[in-house]
Amino acid sequence: MTSTTDQGRVLTTALAHEAAQIFDLLGYLKQRQIQVESALEKAIAVTYPEKIYEAMRYSLMAGGKRLRPILCLATCELAGGTVDMAMPAACSLEMIHTMSLIHDDLPAMDNDDYRRGKLTNHKVYGEDIAILAGDGLLAYAFEFIALQTRQVNPAQILQVVVRLAKAVGAAGLVGGQVVDLESEGNPDVTLETLSFIHRHKTGALLEASVVCGAILANAPDPDLQRLSRYAQNIGLAFQIIDDVLDITATQEELGKTAGKDLQAQKATYPSFWGIDESRRQANQLVLEAKAEIAAFGEKAVPLMAIADYITARKH
Amino acid sequence: MTSTTDQGRVLTTALAHEAAQIFDLLGYLKQRQIQVESALEKAIAVTYPEKIYEAMRYSLMAGGKRLRPILCLATCELAGGTVDMAMPAACSLEMIHTMSLIHDDLPAMDNDDYRRGKLTNHKVYGEDIAILAGDGLLAYAFEFIALQTRQVNPAQILQVVVRLAKAVGAAGLVGGQVVDLESEGNPDVTLETLSFIHRHKTGALLEASVVCGAILANAPDPDLQRLSRYAQNIGLAFQIIDDVLDITATQEELGKTAGKDLQAQKATYPSFWGIDESRRQANQLVLEAKAEIAAFGEKAVPLMAIADYITARKH
Numbered sequence: 001m002t003s004t005t006d007q008g009r010v011l012t013t014a015l016a017h018e019a020a021q022i023f024d025l026l027g028y029l030k031q032r033q034i035q036v037e038s039a040l041e042k043a044i045a046v047t048y049p050e051k052i053y054e055a056m057r058y059s060l061m062a063g064g065k066r067l068r069p070i071l072c073l074a075t076c077e078l079a080g081g082t083v084d085m086a087m088p089a090a091c092s093l094e095m096i097h098t099m100s101l102i103h104d105d106l107p108a109m110d111n112d113d114y115r116r117g118k119l120t121n122h123k124v125y126g127e128d129i130a131i132l133a134g135d136g137l138l139a140y141a142f143e144f145i146a147l148q149t150r151q152v153n154p155a156q157i158l159q160v161v162v163r164l165a166k167a168v169g170a171a172g173l174v175g176g177q178v179v180d181l182e183s184e185g186n187p188d189v190t191l192e193t194l195s196f197i198h199r200h201k202t203g204a205l206l207e208a209s210v211v212c213g214a215i216l217a218n219a220p221d222p223d224l225q226r227l228s229r230y231a232q233n234i235g236l237a238f239q240i241i242d243d244v245l246d247i248t249a250t251q252e253e254l255g256k257t258a259g260k261d262l263q264a265q266k267a268t269y270p271s272f273w274g275i276d277e278s279r280r281q282a283n284q285l286v287l288e289a290k291a292e293i294a295a296f297g298e299k300a301v302p303l304m305a306i307a308d309y310i311t312a313r314k315h
Numbered sequence: 316m317t318s319t320t321d322q323g324r325v326l327t328t329a330l331a332h333e334a335a336q337i338f339d340l341l342g343y344l345k346q347r348q349i350q351v352e353s354a355l356e357k358a359i360a361v362t363y364p365e366k367i368y369e370a371m372r373y374s375l376m377a378g379g380k381r382l383r384p385i386l387c388l389a390t391c392e393l394a395g396g397t398v399d400m401a402m403p404a405a406c407s408l409e410m411i412h413t414m415s416l417i418h419d420d421l422p423a424m425d426n427d428d429y430r431r432g433k434l435t436n437h438k439v440y441g442e443d444i445a446i447l448a449g450d451g452l453l454a455y456a457f458e459f460i461a462l463q464t465r466q467v468n469p470a471q472i473l474q475v476v477v478r479l480a481k482a483v484g485a486a487g488l489v490g491g492q493v494v495d496l497e498s499e500g501n502p503d504v505t506l507e508t509l510s511f512i513h514r515h516k517t518g519a520l521l522e523a524s525v526v527c528g529a530i531l532a533n534a535p536d537p538d539l540q541r542l543s544r545y546a547q548n549i550g551l552a553f554q555i556i557d558d559v560l561d562i563t564a565t566q567e568e569l570g571k572t573a574g575k576d577l578q579a580q581k582a583t584y585p586s587f588w589g590i591d592e593s594r595r596q597a598n599q600l601v602l603e604a605k606a607e608i609a610a611f612g613e614k615a616v617p618l619m620a621i622a623d624y625i626t627a628r629k630h
């Protein structure tokens with residue numbers, strides 16, 4: 001026998017799943033992307049010494065899906081907040097993400113010449129400026145969120161500062177990149193190590209994106225935990241699909257050098273599971289992610305659709 | 316005719332100047348240095364992936380005068396706060412300073428092999444890890460201050476986050492380094508450009524050190540402005556003396572390659588003014604710095620002594 005509450009939840013869940021299917025995700029993403037681009041455009045003014053601001057803006061405005069800011073705005077709204085409350089944090093997330101790409105692309109790291117179909121930062125501005133542009137973006141991310149966030153208690157803004165810093169530091173993105181660099185060319189990398197890399201290199205900032213939006217809206221702890229698990233699942237799915245696309249997509253579709261992982265003898269999910277099983281695992285993770293947030297009902301529709309989009313995307 | 320208040324101020328000022336002369340600065344600096352080292356020692360635990368935490372600790376614990384943390388603690392006490400309130404910010408300042416040194420020393424930047432008498436970070440850990448160790452320290456500085464500061468209102472901690480971020484970003488240290496790199500080997504660098512470089516590359520973080528201590532103690536705005544001018548003056552004096560020492564001190568005294576500026580054809584204050592006039596200018600700035608804070612009376616004694624110390628130091 002199911003209780004009324006359970007029946008209610010089952011119904012809500014079913015409705016939410018259905019709503020997610022008819023939800024115009026691409027329209028939603030497009031509209032949000034425009035809002036985020038417009039806020040980013042205004043975030044950094046060019047002044048003396050122009051070169052550093054131009055270098056920061058070059059990579060920040062180089063396109064991209066703006067997935068992290070969009071997730072942050074979406075969870076803030078889900079938790080009862082507004083787009084305005086979360087926009088500074090959303091921009092900060094993109095600044096941090098951009099900084100990590102600029103530094104990852106450096107010759108001393110992944111040595112990439114192209115990113116999002118354009119020359120990488122150090123190819124345009126030189127290595128010295130690229131390092132400093134990354135530093136500048138990282139510092140500015142914290143300044144921006146602390147200075148620009150409105151209608152939120154300072155205590156909550158501080159919590160967001162902590163989450164963002166943890167996500168990018170040695171316990172997050174930086175730690176993941178270190179293990180990634182150590183593992184390159186090593187044929188004995190375990191699935192555990194690969195999973196550590198991705199939980200930190202990609203997962204940590206995606207999780208922060210999702211959780212920070214909800215913190216800004218003062219969401220209760222159990223909700224933060226649900227959203228955190230949702231984010232961890234879609235983060236891992238996102239990475240698995242990234243690995244798959246590196247093998248199956250063309251350079252034109254990716255906007256960056258394709259087949260780099262194979263060339264660099266990098267351990268990837270397809271190298272453990274093959275392409276089909278990798279896709280199956282990613283689908284399973286997306287299902288679990290959606291189950292985590294189904295209880296939020298209709299408010300979860302954008303996050304549901306974003307989860308689906310991750311496995312469906314072609315680049 | 317002088318008013319009673321003016322007479323009182325003149326008396327206080329005279330007493331403060333005298334007290335500064337008998338104050339045991341070296342004992343004070345030593346004791347504070349030990350306190351700061353102990354807090355820094357505990358700030359970063361080594362965990363997996365060990366290499367990044369070790370690289371961060373290698374440069375953070377490589378000695379140095381700990382001038383920025385000591386200034387932060389001193390102004391917090393001057394403004395009625397406690398050492399405990401300011402210690403997390405003090406540690407964050409040293410993390411940020413260390414990060415700037417690690418990145419400045421990279422081959423793509425100043426290409427230095429030695430720092431504080433030890434091999435630079437990238438010479439020990441490689442360029443990739445050195446870049447990431449800097450990123451990790453910068454992020455952790457914000458996490459640390461936001462998470463560890465006690466007995467201070469969140470709004471004030473946020474103000475400190477903003478000041479720190481501004482001091483290290485493109486409007487501060489990073490911007491100064493950019494102009495410094497652009498000016499290298501250029502024989503036409505003006506005194507104005509040189510001053511821009513130092514106000515940003517060294518001055519901004521020194522100013523933040525001084526002002527943040529006072530913000531944490533909830534000092535009123537006019538006091539923050541006095542302290543800011545004090546810091547700008549000692550910051551510039553500090554840099555002038557640095558340039559002088561690069562010419563006059565031996566490598567052993569400096570703990571880093573001596574004569575580098577001349578070798579790199581860098582514009583320095585002595586290259587504009589000569590050594591004697593540079594020292595005179597530095598002394599004048601120190602006098603002005605001390606005049607700014609004389610009104611604080613006996614509480615200003617440590618800051619007075621630190622100002623004197625800057626022109627007297629040998630390394």
